[in-house]
Amino acid sequence: MSAVDLMTPLERFAAFGKGEAIDRLPCVPIVGNTAARVIGVKVSQFRGNGRLIADAQIAAYRRFGYDVIRIFTDLYTQAEAMGARVHYPEDETAYLAEPAITSVEQIGSLEPADPRKDDNLPHHLEAMARTQDAVGREVPVNGALTGPFTTASFLIGTGTLVRLMLRNPEAVHRLCEVALQSSLAYAKAILETGCTPSLTDAMCSTTVISPRQFREFGQPYLKRLIDFIHTQGRAVTLHICGKTHAIWEQMCDTGADCLSIDNAADLAEAKAKVGTRARLMGNVSPSEVMLQGTPHAVRSAVRECVGKAHDNPKGLIVASGCSLAVETPFENIDAMLDSVRELGWPIQKRELEAAWTA
Amino acid sequence: MSENAQDLYKALSDAVVGMDEDRACELSIEAVERGFDAYTTIERGLVDGMGRAGDLFESEEYFIPELLLCSDAMYAGLDILRPHLKVEDANQQRFKVVIGVVEGDTHDIGKNLVKIMLEASGFDVIDLGRDIPAQKFVDTAVLEKADIIALSTLMTTTMDAMAEVVEKLHKNNLRESFKVIVGGGPISSAFAKRIQADGYANSAPNAVKLVKQLVGVPA
Numbered sequence: 001m002s003a004v005d006l007m008t009p010l011e012r013f014a015a016f017g018k019g020e021a022i023d024r025l026p027c028v029p030i031v032g033n034t035a036a037r038v039i040g041v042k043v044s045q046f047r048g049n050g051r052l053i054a055d056a057q058i059a060a061y062r063r064f065g066y067d068v069i070r071i072f073t074d075l076y077t078q079a080e081a082m083g084a085r086v087h088y089p090e091d092e093t094a095y096l097a098e099p100a101i102t103s104v105e106q107i108g109s110l111e112p113a114d115p116r117k118d119d120n121l122p123h124h125l126e127a128m129a130r131t132q133d134a135v136g137r138e139v140p141v142n143g144a145l146t147g148p149f150t151t152a153s154f155l156i157g158t159g160t161l162v163r164l165m166l167r168n169p170e171a172v173h174r175l176c177e178v179a180l181q182s183s184l185a186y187a188k189a190i191l192e193t194g195c196t197p198s199l200t201d202a203m204c205s206t207t208v209i210s211p212r213q214f215r216e217f218g219q220p221y222l223k224r225l226i227d228f229i230h231t232q233g234r235a236v237t238l239h240i241c242g243k244t245h246a247i248w249e250q251m252c253d254t255g256a257d258c259l260s261i262d263n264a265a266d267l268a269e270a271k272a273k274v275g276t277r278a279r280l281m282g283n284v285s286p287s288e289v290m291l292q293g294t295p296h297a298v299r300s301a302v303r304e305c306v307g308k309a310h311d312n313p314k315g316l317i318v319a320s321g322c323s324l325a326v327e328t329p330f331e332n333i334d335a336m337l338d339s340v341r342e343l344g345w346p347i348q349k350r351e352l353e354a355a356w357t358a
Numbered sequence: 359m360s361e362n363a364q365d366l367y368k369a370l371s372d373a374v375v376g377m378d379e380d381r382a383c384e385l386s387i388e389a390v391e392r393g394f395d396a397y398t399t400i401e402r403g404l405v406d407g408m409g410r411a412g413d414l415f416e417s418e419e420y421f422i423p424e425l426l427l428c429s430d431a432m433y434a435g436l437d438i439l440r441p442h443l444k445v446e447d448a449n450q451q452r453f454k455v456v457i458g459v460v461e462g463d464t465h466d467i468g469k470n471l472v473k474i475m476l477e478a479s480g481f482d483v484i485d486l487g488r489d490i491p492a493q494k495f496v497d498t499a500v501l502e503k504a505d506i507i508a509l510s511t512l513m514t515t516t517m518d519a520m521a522e523v524v525e526k527l528h529k530n531n532l533r534e535s536f537k538v539i540v541g542g543g544p545i546s547s548a549f550a551k552r553i554q555a556d557g558y559a560n561s562a563p564n565a566v567k568l569v570k571q572l573v574g575v576p577a
Binding site: 087089092093095096097158159162163165166167206207208209210213241242246286287288291292325326327 | 377418420421422423424426427430462463464465466467470513514515516517543544545546548549552
């Protein structure tokens with residue numbers, strides 16, 4: 001029998017931020033298209049249907065009781081609104097079919113997206129507004145915003161972009177700049193719905209580019225975007241996939257208030273390195289544990305995360321290392337929340353160990 | 359101009375490591391003009407350089423952008439030198455790998471890196487590209503008499519497509535004909551075992567080691 005939540009997510013975060021008593025640690029299995037399974041629709045039905053995305057996300061939040069709703073279907077919405085072609089399988093997450101342009105000469109033809117008009121952006125904004133209206137008084141509602149460097153890679157193709165970084169850095173900066181202008185306009189529109197933009201810059205991972213390249217092409221654009229969101233009084237979460245240990249300091253330099261880290265990185269190490277600068281969020285493996293594991297494996301993984309970083313100076317949000325796969329079993333999502341509920345707060349080391357070996 | 363063949367091989371290897379495509383072309387042309395053996399020039403120049411680039415990648419001094427530019431230099435040199443291979447070198451029997459990104463996924467950087475490192479290690483690689491249906495892997499492997507089928511995906515949603523390839527091989531009594539290896543962000547050894555693949559590697563250099571081990575070539 002698991003403990004029951006005594007606070008709403010907003011109450012929990014407010015108390016957590018002030019260092020006051022809470023009922024349990026915040027917990028965020030990052031639910032994207034899995035929400036389609038909660039209301040029994042196909043993933044492709046989300047396309048161009050803000051009301052359905054909102055219905056699904058609200059239902060998923062109510063079903064699992066996690067602490068942040070994130071309106072997200074895929075990383076391509078901004079790139080698509082700037083001309084990239086996205087393929088929508090009937091019941092799986094969309095993927096990039098063709099970049100918007102194929103050569104440096106075409107960069108000048110790119111224009112920042114208009115979030116009120118272009119492709120799926122208005123529908124995502126509608127989903128954010130509806131979700132915010134329905135449950136925004138009890139739970140933070142975030143709008144997913146893809147980082148400028150990652151969007152740039154979708155605009156010209158990753159292989160081309162990474163070669164240009166060394167061959168023609170100025171062209172990459174032009175691409176990042178136009179992607180940033182899209183991101184800024186979209187961030188503004190997201191804020192107007194009452195939601196908070198939450199950033200993902202997948203391609204900035206050191207699995208792909210070097211820390212020095214992140215400093216040149218990733219960080220400056222993220223910083224400008226985050227500076228803008230901060231002027232609107234909102235805290236920002238920054239997620240970068242894959243390996244990131246060599247850029248945690250730089251991720252903090254962007255101004256991000258919370259770093260969401262992948263299971264390819266270590267929470268204890270992150271705590272030691274940047275725990276006084278940023279809240280940490282992570283990092284149960286979405287694939288090995290959440291998708292393919294058992295509820296028991298989820299419990300062990302949650303305890304490992306909590307054991308490593310519950311005493312992070314800026315706080316810990318127990319989360320999946322990345323967005324969950326569509327078919328993630330509900331019992332594994334329940335297990336994640338339940339184990340956080342069982343551990344309660346403050347975390348007792350003894351309980352953590354006992355529970356671990358149980 | 360390089361003093362002797364050894365110097366030229368070294369300079370060519372350096373050009374690959376240094377991501378200098380123009381220099382790699384110049385030196386390859388020079389090798390041809392001076393009548394150096396094309397096979398040796400490829401092995402001790404281009405392939406050596408790509409091997410060094412792979413080492414730098416493993417030690418995190420190079421990242422994907424650098425590795426891709428090194429491979430551009432290698433391929434530019436290969437284009438020049440290959441037509442000058444002796445018939446017996448050109449027709450040498452090599453182990454063959456069919457590689458591709460499984461259906462439903464278009465992330466192909468990881469696959470491309472594995473392809474590059476395999477080619478630099480002397481394997482024949484047939485690259486099907488991305489978003490490839492399971493049947494296409496099977497058909498191509500049969501047609502090409504391949505030794506290895508290499509499957510890549512970055513997305514959790516498409517992992518099952520890897521299992522589908524293995525199942526198709528089973529159904530057609532072909533499972534013993536090919537070794538199947540898998541890789542990509544969400545993939546693990548445990549997953550490889552569960553779908554009864556023959557191996558998993560977590561990086562392009564390790565994929566080369568794995569393939570060598572599976573076909574019985576000394577590392």
